[in-house]
Amino acid sequence: xxxxxxxxxxxxxxxxxxxxxPAAPPxxxxxxxxxxxxxxxLIAGFDTDGDARTTRDELRAxxxxxxxxxxxNKDGKxxxxxxxxxxxxxxxxDSALPGRFDFDRDFDDAVSPAEFAAELDRRFTRYDxxxxxxxxxxxxxxxxxxxDQREPxxxxxxxPPQRQ
Ligand SMILES: [Ca+2]
Ligand SMILES: [Ca+2]
Ligand SMILES: [Ca+2]
Numbered sequence: 001x002x003x004x005x006x007x008x009x010x011x012x013x014x015x016x017x018x019x020x021x022p023a024a025p026p027x028x029x030x031x032x033x034x035x036x037x038x039x040x041x042l043i044a045g046f047d048t049d050g051d052a053r054t055t056r057d058e059l060r061a062x063x064x065x066x067x068x069x070x071x072x073n074k075d076g077k078x079x080x081x082x083x084x085x086x087x088x089x090x091x092x093x094d095s096a097l098p099g100r101f102d103f104d105r106d107f108d109d110a111v112s113p114a115e116f117a118a119e120l121d122r123r124f125t126r127y128d129x130x131x132x133x134x135x136x137x138x139x140x141x142x143x144x145x146x147x148d149q150r151e152p153x154x155x156x157x158x159x160p161p162q163r164q
Pocket of ligand 3: 127128129130131132133134135136139
């Protein structure tokens with residue numbers, strides 16, 4: 001009888017553990033709690049020969065194409081409206097990272113081709129975990145929830161000091 005009770009308890013525990021599993025995420029958002037950031041999707045999209053690997057040459061070519069797409073008025077730089085329009089289309093959201101402060105390192109409210117390329121190069125280098133100059137899909141998966149991939153809308157102010 002004791003064994004039966006133990007078994008029953010074990011079964012109950014297994015059943016409740018199963019019930020306690022979090023609901024499956026919506027398709028495409030995470031894989032085992034990991035997700036692909038918008039810039040990861042962009043870098044994956046630079047894979048022009050379809051081998052599911054993005055090389056540095058493909059990155060450079062994709063960056064040049066991307067800048068040309070983004071530079072709507074063809075003045076050789078991206079204004080902030082152009083940058084956010086580009087992000088809305090190519091990163092899927094105008095507040096997705098990298099944002100204006102990631103690109104515009106000299107704070108002149110414009111993104112030069114060099115600034116655009118440098119930021120995407122920095123992201124590529126960060127993704128290239130094994131430093132072989134190629135970013136594969138596994139390197140694009142990050143153990144971060146999707147909500148961290150957006151630029152913070154507003155910084156939270158620290159709590160006021162407690163009165164003693
Ligand atoms: Ca490729
Ligand atoms: Ca700039
Ligand atoms: Ca790599």
